[in-house]
Every structure is written in C-alpha cells, then in structure tokens.
Amino acid sequence: MTENETDPVQEKDKEKDREKVRVWDDLLETAEDGDTAALTQLLDELGETERVHAFGRLEPEERGVVLAALPPMVAADLLEQVPDSHAAEAVEEMVPAEAAEIFDALESDERADLLAELDHASAEAILTEASPETVESARTLLQYPAESAGGLMITEFVAVPSDWTTRELITHLQENVERYADFPIQYVYALGSRGELAGVLPLRDLLLARRDRTLGSLMLQHPISIAATAPLAELFDLFDRYRFLGIPVVNELDHLVGVLLREDVDEARVEEVHADERKSRGIVGGEELRSMPLLTRSGRRLGWLSINIVLNVVAASVIAAYQDTLSAAIALAVFLPIISDMSGCSGNQAVAVSLRELTLGVVRPSEFLRVWWKEAVVGCINGVVLGLLIGVLAWLWKDNVTLGLVVGSALALNTLIAVSIGGMVPLGLRRFGFDPALASSPILTTVTDMCGFFLVLSLATISLSQLAGI
Amino acid sequence: MTENETDPVQEKDKEKDREKVRVWDDLLETAEDGDTAALTQLLDELGETERVHAFGRLEPEERGVVLAALPPMVAADLLEQVPDSHAAEAVEEMVPAEAAEIFDALESDERADLLAELDHASAEAILTEASPETVESARTLLQYPAESAGGLMITEFVAVPSDWTTRELITHLQENVERYADFPIQYVYALGSRGELAGVLPLRDLLLARRDRTLGSLMLQHPISIAATAPLAELFDLFDRYRFLGIPVVNELDHLVGVLLREDVDEARVEEVHADERKSRGIVGGEELRSMPLLTRSGRRLGWLSINIVLNVVAASVIAAYQDTLSAAIALAVFLPIISDMSGCSGNQAVAVSLRELTLGVVRPSEFLRVWWKEAVVGCINGVVLGLLIGVLAWLWKDNVTLGLVVGSALALNTLIAVSIGGMVPLGLRRFGFDPALASSPILTTVTDMCGFFLVLSLATISLSQLAGI
Numbered sequence: 001m002t003e004n005e006t007d008p009v010q011e012k013d014k015e016k017d018r019e020k021v022r023v024w025d026d027l028l029e030t031a032e033d034g035d036t037a038a039l040t041q042l043l044d045e046l047g048e049t050e051r052v053h054a055f056g057r058l059e060p061e062e063r064g065v066v067l068a069a070l071p072p073m074v075a076a077d078l079l080e081q082v083p084d085s086h087a088a089e090a091v092e093e094m095v096p097a098e099a100a101e102i103f104d105a106l107e108s109d110e111r112a113d114l115l116a117e118l119d120h121a122s123a124e125a126i127l128t129e130a131s132p133e134t135v136e137s138a139r140t141l142l143q144y145p146a147e148s149a150g151g152l153m154i155t156e157f158v159a160v161p162s163d164w165t166t167r168e169l170i171t172h173l174q175e176n177v178e179r180y181a182d183f184p185i186q187y188v189y190a191l192g193s194r195g196e197l198a199g200v201l202p203l204r205d206l207l208l209a210r211r212d213r214t215l216g217s218l219m220l221q222h223p224i225s226i227a228a229t230a231p232l233a234e235l236f237d238l239f240d241r242y243r244f245l246g247i248p249v250v251n252e253l254d255h256l257v258g259v260l261l262r263e264d265v266d267e268a269r270v271e272e273v274h275a276d277e278r279k280s281r282g283i284v285g286g287e288e289l290r291s292m293p294l295l296t297r298s299g300r301r302l303g304w305l306s307i308n309i310v311l312n313v314v315a316a317s318v319i320a321a322y323q324d325t326l327s328a329a330i331a332l333a334v335f336l337p338i339i340s341d342m343s344g345c346s347g348n349q350a351v352a353v354s355l356r357e358l359t360l361g362v363v364r365p366s367e368f369l370r371v372w373w374k375e376a377v378v379g380c381i382n383g384v385v386l387g388l389l390i391g392v393l394a395w396l397w398k399d400n401v402t403l404g405l406v407v408g409s410a411l412a413l414n415t416l417i418a419v420s421i422g423g424m425v426p427l428g429l430r431r432f433g434f435d436p437a438l439a440s441s442p443i444l445t446t447v448t449d450m451c452g453f454f455l456v457l458s459l460a461t462i463s464l465s466q467l468a469g470i
Numbered sequence: 471m472t473e474n475e476t477d478p479v480q481e482k483d484k485e486k487d488r489e490k491v492r493v494w495d496d497l498l499e500t501a502e503d504g505d506t507a508a509l510t511q512l513l514d515e516l517g518e519t520e521r522v523h524a525f526g527r528l529e530p531e532e533r534g535v536v537l538a539a540l541p542p543m544v545a546a547d548l549l550e551q552v553p554d555s556h557a558a559e560a561v562e563e564m565v566p567a568e569a570a571e572i573f574d575a576l577e578s579d580e581r582a583d584l585l586a587e588l589d590h591a592s593a594e595a596i597l598t599e600a601s602p603e604t605v606e607s608a609r610t611l612l613q614y615p616a617e618s619a620g621g622l623m624i625t626e627f628v629a630v631p632s633d634w635t636t637r638e639l640i641t642h643l644q645e646n647v648e649r650y651a652d653f654p655i656q657y658v659y660a661l662g663s664r665g666e667l668a669g670v671l672p673l674r675d676l677l678l679a680r681r682d683r684t685l686g687s688l689m690l691q692h693p694i695s696i697a698a699t700a701p702l703a704e705l706f707d708l709f710d711r712y713r714f715l716g717i718p719v720v721n722e723l724d725h726l727v728g729v730l731l732r733e734d735v736d737e738a739r740v741e742e743v744h745a746d747e748r749k750s751r752g753i754v755g756g757e758e759l760r761s762m763p764l765l766t767r768s769g770r771r772l773g774w775l776s777i778n779i780v781l782n783v784v785a786a787s788v789i790a791a792y793q794d795t796l797s798a799a800i801a802l803a804v805f806l807p808i809i810s811d812m813s814g815c816s817g818n819q820a821v822a823v824s825l826r827e828l829t830l831g832v833v834r835p836s837e838f839l840r841v842w843w844k845e846a847v848v849g850c851i852n853g854v855v856l857g858l859l860i861g862v863l864a865w866l867w868k869d870n871v872t873l874g875l876v877v878g879s880a881l882a883l884n885t886l887i888a889v890s891i892g893g894m895v896p897l898g899l900r901r902f903g904f905d906p907a908l909a910s911s912p913i914l915t916t917v918t919d920m921c922g923f924f925l926v927l928s929l930a931t932i933s934l935s936q937l938a939g940i
Binding site for chain 1: 479500518519522525526530552553556602613640643644647654655656673674676677678701707710711713730735737740743744746747748750751752753757758760761764765767769771772774775776778779782783785786787789790793796797800801803804805806807810811812815816818819821822823825826827829830832833834841844845847848851852855856860863915918919921923
C-alpha cells in the first residue's frame, strides 16, 4: 500500500482537527456554495471511514443537498459506501430528475437495493426520469426477492450469439469499449438460436483461442446456471461447490437475465452471519441504526423484551413456589442468580459448538443422541469443577457444609442439564425449520433457570433442618 | 441448477437409507478393499454435505485409510471440503510419501493451512517427500502468520518480464497450458528488470490488445499491492475500497510473492464473524469440534466459565449485603433473577447496535456522549414499559403497591443503566484495542447485575415498613 502511506501521528492530529471543525458542517457548507470541485476534493481527502461517518451525521435533507451538488458518478460511489437506509433517506429528499442521474450511474444490484429501500412514490418518480436501460434493469431485478439469485445478480454482462467467431466477438468488444468499461467481465455468455443460454467462455480461453473459431466450438456447453428465484442457501451451496467467479442466472424460459458474482454472494453471507449474531443479542425484526426514529427503535426492541419478560416470569415462578424454604434459609437467595447465569454460560457454549458443527456439516440435525453424549461428558467434568468451586465458597461463607452440598450439587447437575439442552436445541430448531441463532438462547435460559431454581430449592427443602437460619 | 435437480421425496428416502447403513462404514470397507474406482464413485454420489459428515464420523486412522485409497486429486478435493482439524488428524495417520502426493495436488493456500495444523514431525516428513514446487510454495506461505496477507495468499500466479510482447506472453501461456490449468488467472503480472512488481494486466485488456505491443506499454503501472505481513483488518479495508478480484502480495524487496484473492479474503471475513459470535457465547481460545479430545474441550470451556463464576460471585455479593432486607421481604428474591436477566437482554441489544454501527463506520469509538444519549431515550421508554409490566405484576401478586413500586422502578432504572453501558462498552473496548465481541457481555452483565440487585434491595430497605412479611 505504498500509495496510501501516511504518518500515523499526523493522521491522529488530523482526526482531532476534524472532530473540532465538525467535518459534516464543512461538507454541507461547500455543497450549499455549489462548489462541485471543492466538495469532490473534500470527500476524497476524508477517506472512506470519515466519509461514511460524516454523511451519517447530516440530516436527511442535508444529505440530499450534498448529493445534488456532486457529479452523478461521485454521488453514486458515495451511495454505494454508506448504509442503504442513510442513502435512501437522502435520495427521498432530492428532486427526482437529479436523483435519476445518480441512479443511472449506480451498479445494477446497488440500484435495485436502494430502490427497494425507497418509499413507493419516490421510487416511481425517479424511474420516470431515469434512462431506459436503468428502468429495464431495475424492473428485472425488482421482480425477485432481495435475498434470491435474481435480487443479488447484476445485469452487466456480455452475451452474444454462439455462432459468432472469436474475431467477431473481439471486434464487438472493441466497438463497445465504453459501454462495457465498468462491466466486471470474467466470462462471455453464448446464446443459442432461441436466445437461450447455450454456453460460457472464460476470458482465458478466448485469449488463447485462434480468431477464426466460433464461440460454439470453444464454449463450455450446458453451463451451470441458477434459477432467478433460487434462495440464498442454494446460492451459498453452489458457490461452495464450484470455484466460479460468476454464475449465470436464468428465468423460467432459460433466458439469461443476469450474472451472480461470487463477491455479492459472499457479501450476502457475511451480512447473514452478522444478522444472526444480532438476533442472538435480541435485535430482531429489522436492522437498527441509531439514526432511525426513536419509536421504531424502541418498539422493535420491546417486541423481543416482552417475550423475554414472560419467559423470565415463568422461570421465576419456581422460586415463588419455594418461598417458605427461602425464608427459612435466606442465604440461598444469593446463589439463585449465580446458578441461573452460570448455567446460561455453560449452555451457550454448547449452543455455539452445535451452530459451528451444523455450519461445517459435521453433525446432522437428527443426531441428538450423539451430541447429547458428547455434551454430557463435558457437562459432568465442568459441572463437578464449578459445583466444587461454588460449593466450597458457600460452605466457607456460612460455615455450613449442607449449604455447600446443596448449592454445589445443584450447580453441578444444572451444568449437565444446560450443556445437554444447549447442544440439542439448535439441532431441533434446525430440524423443524426454525432459526437456531434466534431461538436457542431464550429456550435454553428459560429451561435451565427453571431447573436450576428447582434443584437448589428442592434440595434445600429436603435438608432444611441443617439449613434453617442461615 | 437443471443439472442437479432431484426429487426431494426420493432424496429424503435416500437419506434414511444412508442413515441405516452408516455410509462411513461403507466408505471404510470400500477403501480397505482398495477399490479406487468404487470409492471415488461412492464419494461422488454422496454430495458434499454427506461426504463431510461421513468423513468426520470415521476415526483418524480410518480417514487415513480412505485418503490413501483415493487418487491424489480426489483426496485433495476432499481435504479442501472437510474441517482442517479432521483433515490434519487423517493426514498424520498416513505414510508420508502417500500424504505428499496429496499435498502436491492441494492448492497452495489450503496446503499451508493444513501444514500449519499438523504436528511438526508429520509436516517435515511430508515436505521431505513432496515436489520441490510444493516445498517452496509451502515455505513461502508458512513464513507469514495465517491471518495475514502472506498466510492467505496463493502462489499460483503468472508473472513475466514487462518487456515481453503480448504475442510472447500468449505463446508462453499456450506452451504452459498444463502447468497453468488450475491457476485462477484474472491478471498477468509484469516484472521489472530487478524482478520487482512493475505492473498488472487484466485479461480483458490482453484480449483486446494488438499482439505486437509490449506488456510494459499496456500494463497498469504502480499497481495497488499489499505487504505480505499486512494483518486481516487491512485486507478487509483494501478489498472494500477496490473492486479487484485479486491483489498482488509483495515482500520487503517489492518482489511478487503471491496473489491475494477476493474469495479467500471474503472467506476469512466470514470466519471472523463466526468466531466473534462463538466468542460472545463463551467459546474462546480455540475452535471446538466435538471430535476433539474430551479434556481439551472441557478445559477450554472451563477457562471462560471460571472467569464468569468470579464475576457472578462479585455481583451476588450485593445480595449478601442486604440479607436482612431480603429475609424481611422474601418475595423480593423472586424478582432478583428477573431483573438480572431482563437488564442483560436490554443491554445486549444496545451492544448489538453498537457493534453494527462500528462495523458500518457510522459511529466513531470516541462518540460516547452521542451513543449514550441515543440509548438513554430508548432506555427511558423501554424501562418505563418493562417497569410497569413487572411492577403491576408484583403489585397484583402480593396485593402490595410498594412491592410493585420498588420492583418496577428498579427495573426501569436498571434498563436505562443497562442500555447506556451496553451502548458504550463496545466503543470503549474498541477504543482501547480490546475485542468488543468477546468482553462486552461479561462486563455488561456484571455491572448491570450489581446495579439491579442494589436498586431493588436499597429501595426495599428504604420502604421496608410497607414490605415486611411479604
């Protein structure tokens, strides 16, 4: 990266300066002055990180002003870097004709994503003003769900009749250099007489081929293709199986409608893993950014919390049932949250390993018994260790062996239960078509809390004569 | 996917059959018979999912038998699909000369990963038997950490002097068709007189160029390159910034040592996100598979659990300090785990949003105040809603308004605290160079537990006269 080398100390100073001057105010002022060159340069100097951040700090209408003041190509590049929701809020504030120029400059898949994010009226107004190619490409992509081959593909590809010679193809490419300039071409697609996808030619084969050969004689016939309606899981499998950089996407007539690039599939995969992690932390039903309206953010979070509070009340009802035992041996109350939390920790480790093994394919969703056994042995060891730790602590604290025995054996047993449940729940959820990343933890913690509270309090009830008054 | 269409019902039946016959036993038997063709066909029929699963179910020495019975190319393909640890265990059981043949057939980056996973003696024994190209490529890659440009790159690239003409290059490619057959070539690299990287030629430019032009006159000069020692974060940034399919990797002399492919960087990124999710669930310090030795699995998990038990004891000590209040109003014990768990949920949502905003770059690690404010307003609303819910429930349960007020206002306040901490902790950890995915949750839950217990019990102490005896 010799080109972009900078002195880290100097960088740090610059960063501080920028914070002082609030670079987003600079952006807005330059845009309001209408100084396109200065604005382009300012954005360029910021670097991607600062650019995305500063753009996000502007209000939606201010973002619209900045976009309108930029050359459409630069504005398009900027929109491809910022989160879709920031981009959409800005575009909705723009004059449709100006927005349409930017849309013409966007890549087809980014364009479709952004259109899908816009309110219906804005999207239609922009498409009315956009170029016919933009409209056609957008309508093609928007037919398909965002998380399908058709939603992720691009429409920038080179497809020519299979009876052309290599020479004809090269002349065609040379004559259309400008049109194809931004196409990420790795393959040329050959079409049959009915317009159907007939074959694929890697660029390398073209380079080495004699120029009088027809594409039909050079191409790989019966190429692997994918239906535009295919869901994400199928795309992931396909790109795992083959090393292609792009796979042609066909409609029900076997006509080529787009090309699915490996990089876009990989990006969707990263996004899915991120979304799974957020779900496991309780951000479900929509991706939150703190720039979103307060009630949307609060409401979505509450949806998840209200399910959890019900589950918590159910679990805690076990404690309510043992109130007499508790009041006779109040020290037990100290250990209830410890046992609840530690069992959750142990169980979540087993959840993580099951999720990993499912992803890698080394476990089948039906192999409950095998997973249970593998978890049970770990649960026994770790249960004994943790039980001993907490048991000795309890014994020393109150100088009461029974308290140590009760608390220690409850934690030991509950660790075994927690890892068993934690290991098997993701398998069960996957097997019955539910999302294990989302539902594993709430099920796990509710069940292990109930079991944990029950174990401590029922063991204590049995040995109450030795515990009373502690 | 017309090629691979299968009847789903028939598929399901087949799956059941396979479970019955234990397909891994079949694999082993066929391998022991030495029937290479039958074994290759059997693996082929299984499909990737079943193949990875069946291989994992064999014991290490049995996996070695299967590998030895396969043609080296097929064995190499299989090793690239299964988890590295399964592959390494199998290879360690093989005769080094046989393993070396498979290593010669592996791609350079997969080979290096696998070598790094082997015990030192096995790795050296295999390299002694391997081809000189394999040894050189492996030694180059193994110089660099696995999570660096040098560790992720491949050594399969085409580099020729920049004073060659296009015609000379094409003749060279034609004469070496076999050698280059498996190279994923998208660019040709041009070298200067001192062997330094001088330029890059995309295949498309070569295709359109006249054949008497020198590469020096066609190539993109001063190409973006990356140092072999560059860490993952730098690779991710670079591939985000540029749309290249591959970026040349250079050593300190600016000599080309490999090519970093977008797909391998993407794969590393997916793996990092997965690893982060596992860390947040307490699988740290090594990726676990259930086929690993019991004590390794148990020991690694215990490392994490023992930190957590200390944190839990610290948090629970707050309860111990208020034992008198608790024994006077035992109903409070029911609400302690609820408040602990609900605050954890609310706080983890804020953690998730902060992690997302950090990833997208819309928040800077220094913007504590802004994040705190954005969280505080959500915390106020959600705190009031959750506090009302639990407060009314407590009031109705014991017909005691004070209990409702104490529990409800404690949960409301602690929700506010939890989202504030949850929002800010990932920023703080990132700012000071720690891993937010790993440490956010334990810090969050410990602090919110302490605050939650303190709030309930101190409020209850103040209003004890109205609570006594419930």
